[in-house]
Amino acid sequence: MTRLALDDVTLTYPDGDRTLVALDRVSLRVDAGEIRAVTGPSGSGKSSLLAVAGLLQRPDSGAVRLDGEELTGRSRWEDTRARRERIGFVFQQANLLGSLTSLEQLEMAARVAGNHGAETDARCRALLDAVGLEGETARRPHQLSGGQRQRVAIARALINAPALLLVDEPTSALDSARSREIVTLLARMTHEQQVATVLVTHDLDTLDLVDSRTTLADGRLLAPKA
Numbered sequence: 001m002t003r004l005a006l007d008d009v010t011l012t013y014p015d016g017d018r019t020l021v022a023l024d025r026v027s028l029r030v031d032a033g034e035i036r037a038v039t040g041p042s043g044s045g046k047s048s049l050l051a052v053a054g055l056l057q058r059p060d061s062g063a064v065r066l067d068g069e070e071l072t073g074r075s076r077w078e079d080t081r082a083r084r085e086r087i088g089f090v091f092q093q094a095n096l097l098g099s100l101t102s103l104e105q106l107e108m109a110a111r112v113a114g115n116h117g118a119e120t121d122a123r124c125r126a127l128l129d130a131v132g133l134e135g136e137t138a139r140r141p142h143q144l145s146g147g148q149r150q151r152v153a154i155a156r157a158l159i160n161a162p163a164l165l166l167v168d169e170p171t172s173a174l175d176s177a178r179s180r181e182i183v184t185l186l187a188r189m190t191h192e193q194q195v196a197t198v199l200v201t202h203d204l205d206t207l208d209l210v211d212s213r214t215t216l217a218d219g220r221l222l223a224p225k226a
């Protein structure tokens with residue numbers, strides 16, 4: 001089932017008296033339960049693609065659809081709500097709150113989306129178990145390794161059962177063994193949670209672990225591959 005659809009998306013930035021085309025009529029589909037890598041040289045438009053899919057940037061033209069529903073052209077408030085309730089983000093740095101334990105990081109993200117109570121508590125613990133942190137629920141970020149912090153960030157991004165998971169270079173601060181572990185985990189969580197995952201990466205050594213790959217060059221889709 002198609003989860004995320006980008007249809008003919010163009011995004012430009014003003015660049016002095018010219019216009020820089022960051023995304024040039026890009027179309028892309030990602031299914032529920034599919035992890036798709038987006039690769040391409042620096043400046044090719046990978047972050048722009050994530051920003052459009054995550055409703056952080058409005059395209060000049062084209063559409064973003066989630067589960068068939070068009071999300072382009074709605075109010076800022078609706079964008080914010082969709083981001084909070086239907087989209088999970090994982091960035092280069094885990095961006096955890098320094099004073100909170102692993103369990104509290106997830107509880108807080110759940111609360112922001114209006115989820116709390118015994119069922120939410122159970123889901124927080126189950127997700128921390130699923131990412132291999134059952135023994136670290138009471139630890140704070142400074143007591144965790146870089147890889148463990150990214151695991152907390154992945155569990156946190158999934159806490160509200162998003163339809164879409166957007167991941168930007170999650171392994172750039174990790175060594176190659178840890179990087180493979182994190183991408184393996186992202187693939188497993190994508191399949192288990194039936195989320196559609198877009199993984200922006202420079203790390204060509206982990207591409208065997210994902211389901212599909214899209215390459216961008218100068219804002220254009222180069223090699224869509226099923």
Ligand SMILES: Nc1ncnc2c1ncn2[C@@H]1O[C@H](COP(=O)(O)OP(=O)(O)OP(=O)(O)O)[C@@H](O)[C@H]1O
Pocket residue numbers: 013014020021022040041042043044045046047048049
């Ligand atoms: N806010 C902005 N204002 C103007 N130009 C921008 C802005 N953000 C990105 N660009 C330009 O748009 C193009 C695409 O940038 P983008 O960050 O999407 O590429 P990228 O593939 O993610 O690069 P990297 O791998 O270096 O992160 C580049 O030419 C970049 O300079």
